[in-house]
Amino acid sequence: MVRLDRIGKRYGRGPWVLRALSLDVAPGEVVALRGGNGCGKSTALRIAAGITAPTTGRVTRGASVGYAPERFPTDVRPPAREYLRRLAAVRGVPLRWDLVEALGFAGDPDAPVATLSKGNAQKIALAQALHATDLLVLDEPWSGLDAAAGAVLGELVASSAAAVVLTDHHGHDVPGMREVFLGEVGDGVVVIELDRVGEAFALISGMTGVSSARPVGAGARVEVRAGHSDGVLAEALRLGCSVRSVRS
Numbered sequence: 001m002v003r004l005d006r007i008g009k010r011y012g013r014g015p016w017v018l019r020a021l022s023l024d025v026a027p028g029e030v031v032a033l034r035g036g037n038g039c040g041k042s043t044a045l046r047i048a049a050g051i052t053a054p055t056t057g058r059v060t061r062g063a064s065v066g067y068a069p070e071r072f073p074t075d076v077r078p079p080a081r082e083y084l085r086r087l088a089a090v091r092g093v094p095l096r097w098d099l100v101e102a103l104g105f106a107g108d109p110d111a112p113v114a115t116l117s118k119g120n121a122q123k124i125a126l127a128q129a130l131h132a133t134d135l136l137v138l139d140e141p142w143s144g145l146d147a148a149a150g151a152v153l154g155e156l157v158a159s160s161a162a163a164v165v166l167t168d169h170h171g172h173d174v175p176g177m178r179e180v181f182l183g184e185v186g187d188g189v190v191v192i193e194l195d196r197v198g199e200a201f202a203l204i205s206g207m208t209g210v211s212s213a214r215p216v217g218a219g220a221r222v223e224v225r226a227g228h229s230d231g232v233l234a235e236a237l238r239l240g241c242s243v244r245s246v247r248s
């Protein structure tokens, strides 16, 4: 699992990249962080994985954490199999070379990771992360993968017993995946995420104060101008929706 509790992040004296981000991901749950370039998705992932410290707020996570960065370091010298064997040993788990094979690794297991093609290096990066049992943090994990490997990755993510947090610019669909939007809340806007919306969507999207609404799975993400959120929430509840989150 992982819990981010009102996380804020700024680099040095720079602008705030994240403000009051709260997120709970349970074992077996998959969450995709969404939002435009530079809104803080990779930063939030690095904080979830423990690579970067938050400036404010608290993080709680399980002990066994796997992290696959957006760009795999280009200077990894050990051979691929040896690299995975060492990382598995550090984690105290057996090497899962079957993960590498399932992803269709087509490189030389005895060649330095740094010399592998982008896609094959990505498969090694993913395999090392997938050894973790509590939390998987995957930054653009489909990047560089061929279609067959991409489908296998979707299955591995969906069936993982760990909590999974990922980013994905290409909108891959993982069954049951929850989407969380970052960095789009302008001044005076309240973002309401609803579940069980069904036919109420048309009514809610037409309400006074709703500036945008779009379906997300069985729910919806609704942006409401400040001053109208109580009314929209009350109406959504009356219509049988459940409220997943409210951010302002």
Ligand SMILES: Nc1ncnc2c1ncn2[C@@H]1O[C@H](COP(=O)(O)OP(=O)(O)OP(=O)(O)O)[C@@H](O)[C@H]1O
Binding pocket: 011, 014, 017, 035, 036, 037, 038, 039, 040, 041, 042, 043, 044
């Ligand atoms: N190490 C760093 N030092 C200073 N600023 C940083 C650092 N890492 C990220 N930033 C800044 O933080 C902001 C958020 O970056 P981040 O990479 O988290 O966004 P992102 O949503 O993942 O972007 P993208 O979709 O382009 O990958 C950007 O303005 C970026 O320049």
